[in-house]
Amino acid sequence: MTAISPPSDRLWWKHPLDRVEGIWITIAFVWCMVMFFMMIYWHMYGNQNLSTETYKTTPEMFTAKAQAMVDQYTVRTEVDGAYPVVAPPAGADVYMIARLWNFWPILQLEKDQTYRLHLTSMDYNHGFSLQPANINIQIVPGYEHVVTVTPNQSGTYSVVCNEYCGIGHHTMVGRIYVK
Amino acid sequence: MSIATTYRTCPRSGLQFESQAEKLMLANAVAAVVFLLIGGILAIGVVLTRWPSIHWLEAATFYQVLTAHGIDMLIFWIIFFEVAVLYFCASTLLRCRIATPKIAWTAFALMVIGGVMNNIAVYQGGSSVMMTSYVPMMAAPSFYLGLILFAVGALIACFVFLGTLVVAKAEKTYQGSVPLVTFGAITATIIAVFTIVSGAIILVPTYLLSIGVIDAVDPLVYRTIWWAFGHSSQQINVATHISIWYAVAAIVFGARPMSERVSRGAFLLYIVFLQLASAHHLLADPGMSTEWKVVNTSYFMYFAVLASMIHGLTVPGAMEVAQRQKGYNKGLFEWLRKAPWGNPSFSGVFISIIGFGFLGGISGVMMGTEQLNMIIHNTIYVPGHFHATVVIGTTLSFMALTYFLIPVLFKREMIAPTLAKWQPYLFGLSMYGFCLVMMGAGTLGVSRRHWDMAFQGSALAYEWPGAAYMMMGLVGVFGIAAITGGAIYIYVTVGSLLWGKKLDIGTVSDRPTPVPPTAPAAAVQTYGSSGLVAPGSFVLALIFLAAFILYYFINWKYLSQLWGLS
Incomplete structure (x- = not known):
């Protein structure tokens, strides 16, 4: 009879629905479809879609590419020379290394220009959390994730690590300048 | 036998x-x-x-x-x-x-x-x-x-x-057939078997790695399979606590399901689609294709969300029908006003239903939307969401059921019934606040699992806005209030078990008395496509839907202002 005893009618699946249930199921179903197709719609017409371009990599391979970029495009250094500030041309491939416990190097990008940002980790999982814009991307060791970014506002952005990576996790902050 | x-x-x-x-x-x-x-x-x-x-x-x-x-x-x-x-x-x-x-x-x-x-x-x-x-x-x-x-x-x-x-x-x-609540428990068990097997597939090699038998476990493979365990285990909770909602509705009101077919069908949707949910933990990851993310994060077109929305109507609906049959028929909400708000089994479950739906359910869909995930992933919004599902949804339901079980299973009189009466309100409502401020801080980007939002010792420290600090302070205030509520639950439960007055255990027999076959109830006849038996619950459901739609598109608006990503 109640929900804690067997259904009173053995043919319970033949009972008609109440109108409240029928209407609600219909509404909920339509809303679920709207939400599903919204994701597809945004892939066709929206500007914020996360790339899934990914390559297997190793710390050595990735460091070599990042170092080549730093050698070619460094414009100055910060924090007593610890962080080169790299200003690659618009459209370039740019590299950011995540490791215990910093993001290296500092990037300097131009507003409204598009870059191919390569992300990987040298050790554990890390998080790329761009603030204050609040864009959050997982960084997984062994995988090079290529994200196409187009900064739409100039300013100083921080990259906060938001995947727990050990005792120094809270010191792991990087920087991106947008001119 | x-x-x-x-x-x-x-x-x-x-x-x-x-x-x-x-x-x-x-x-x-x-x-x-x-x-x-x-x-x-x-x-x-x-x-x-x-x-x-x-x-x-x-x-x-x-x-x-x-x-x-x-x-x-x-x-x-x-x-x-x-x-x-x-x-x-x-x-x-x-x-x-x-x-x-x-x-x-x-x-x-x-x-x-x-x-x-x-x-x-x-x-x-x-x-x-x-x-x-x-x-x-x-x-x-x-x-x-x-x-x-x-x-x-x-x-x-x-x-x-x-x-x-x-x-x-x-x-x-x-x-x-088995009772609906048992059917829900079967759902939970089927999901549990899938979950535990996934856990074994990934934790056994990780154990072997930790003792040096194997050399490496791929980090991305680990994440993918671990979440088939880590998220699916939360789906066991959902199936279980929704079963408890139906059970408490039956115990407190004598409520029967509005229709067995709909409620069981919704559980069936869980069995078929709920496991796909683990995909939404990988939306910000490299590797998986867009198509894989979109199909799986939506539990194949949100069919499991549909199931939860159905339960969200039919559980209060069942209570409403039972109350109306007792004569609480005035207006849309007399059935709810005259509900036993002083009975912690009922108040706990009702606070659980509302909090699970409005806070846990809506925020869960935001995080599980492929693009919106980027503004939420690994921020403190995430624990804000899952404290709404697992604490307000599951834990509070378990607490509500415990209050029923103290005299029934423990055979003890509850100590401090007045404390117990207030406990769901203190615990549940402070958890509402706790979850909301965590989601607020997460919307500003504050990280989860992070020791120091001031980044002391970092060469390139970032400064969070003042509002983020204020909300993290409120996380502390609401958190302490909720912990106090939790302590009261433990005091009442353990205290009743240890010091509560022993109650009559009832008759003991050496053979079971079978469940009496139930005659087809006359009430069955009142169901049908012409009725509108639970208008109050329907209005509550529409309020929920309006909040859901509004918040959903607010998040898209927020997303649209970010850097271009492709």
């Missing part, structure tokens, strides 16, 4: 408890509460450290405490309680003996050993890897071994539950 056991009929509820099953339920429930106590004490350390002006613990201690808090609450407290609920739904509701009690005790022993072993590993240090324990960050071997032993025990308990269903069928202790 020749099996020597006895059956006790509770004089207060009419429920029949087989003696072995009763002891097992009691043992599992007590173990659950012990882990809730440990997890609750740890919670004090977590909130007082994340409260920026207090910032209590050292970094190493904080991460250790956070790891243990997550595992004790999300795994040990909840799964021990769920095992008790499973045995209740099989043995008690179907009035049969429990299958293989010895094996059930073995399962219990394995779970206790595993839980203790894992806790010790964390407190020894060197295993502060968080509940997710993403490789290549490694914990001590006993960390993984403890989890594996616990999981094996839980898996055995699932099979004891399924075996008990077979016993009931074979010994004809009931006729027709």
Whole structure:
């Protein structure tokens, strides 16, 4: 009879629905479809879609590419020379290394220009959390994730690590300048 | 049958408890509460450290405490309680003996050993890897071994539950179909088997890695399979606590499901689609294709969300129908106003339903939307969401059920009934606040699992906006209020068990009394396509939908202002 005893009618699946249930199921179903197709719609017409371009990599391979970029495009250094500030041309491939416990190097990008940002980790999982814009991307060791970014506002952005990576996790902050 | 056991009929509820099953339920429930106590004490350390002006613990201690808090609450407290609920739904509701009690005790022993072993590993240090324990960050071997032993025990308990269903069928202790609540428990069990097998697939190699037998576990493969375990285990909770909602509606109001077909169909959608949800933990990851993300994160076109939306209507709907039949028929909401708000079993469940839907459900869909995930992933919005689902949804439902079980299963009079009456309000409503401010801070980008939002010692520190600091302060305030509510629950439960006045245990028989065959109720006839039997619940559902739609598009608006990404 109640929900804690067997259904009173053995043919319970033949009972008609109440109108409240029928209407609600219909509404909920339509809303679920709207939400599903919204994701597809945004892939066709929206500007914020996360790339899934990914390559297997190793710390050595990735460091070599990042170092080549730093050698070619460094414009100055910060924090007593610890962080080169790299200003690659618009459209370039740019590299950011995540490791215990910093993001290296500092990037300097131009507003409204598009870059191919390569992300990987040298050790554990890390998080790329761009603030204050609040864009959050997982960084997984062994995988090079290529994200196409187009900064739409100039300013100083921080990259906060938001995947727990050990005792120094809270010191792991990087920087991106947008001119 | 020749099996020597006895059956006790509770004089207060009419429920029949087989003696072995009763002891097992009691043992599992007590173990659950012990882990809730440990997890609750740890919670004090977590909130007082994340409260920026207090910032209590050292970094190493904080991460250790956070790891243990997550595992004790999300795994040990909840799964021990769920095992008790499973045995209740099989043995008690179907009035049969429990299958293989010895094996059930073995399962219990394995779970206790595993839980203790894992806790010790964390407190020894060197295993502060968080509940997710993403490789290549490694914990001590006993960390993984403890989890594996616990999981094996839980898996055995699932099979004891399924075996008990077979016993009931074979010994004809009931006729027709199993009750809806048992059906929900079967749903939970099927999901649990999938979950535990996934856990084994990834934790066994990780254990072997920790003792040096194998060289590496791929980090992305780990994440993918771990979440088939980590998220699906939360779906066990959903199926279980929704079963409890139906059970409490039945116990408090004598409510019957609006229609068995709809409620069971919704559980069936869970079985088929809910496991896909683990994909939404990988939306910000490299590797998986867009198509894979979109299809899986939407549980294949949101069919599991549809199921939850159905339960969200039919549980209060069932209560409404029962109340209206008692004459509370005035207007849209007299049935709700005249509900027994002083009964903590009811108030707990109702606060749970509303909080789970509005806070946990809506935020869950935001995080599970492929693009919107980018503004939420790994921010403190995430624990804001899952405290709404797992604490307000699951834990509060378990608390509400416990208040019913104290006289029925523990056979004790509840101590401090006034405290118990207020407990769901203190605990539930402060958790509402707690979740909301965490989501607020997460919307501003504040990270989860982070010791210091001031980034002390960092060369390139970022400064969060003042509002983020204010909300993290409120996380501390609401957190302490909620922990107080949790402490009251433990005091009332343990106190009743130890010092409560012993109650009449009822009649004991050496054979079960089968569930009486139920005559087709006259009420069945009142159902049909012409009715509109639960208009109040329907209005509540529409309010929910309006909030859902509004918040959904606010998030898209927010997303559209970010950097271009493709």
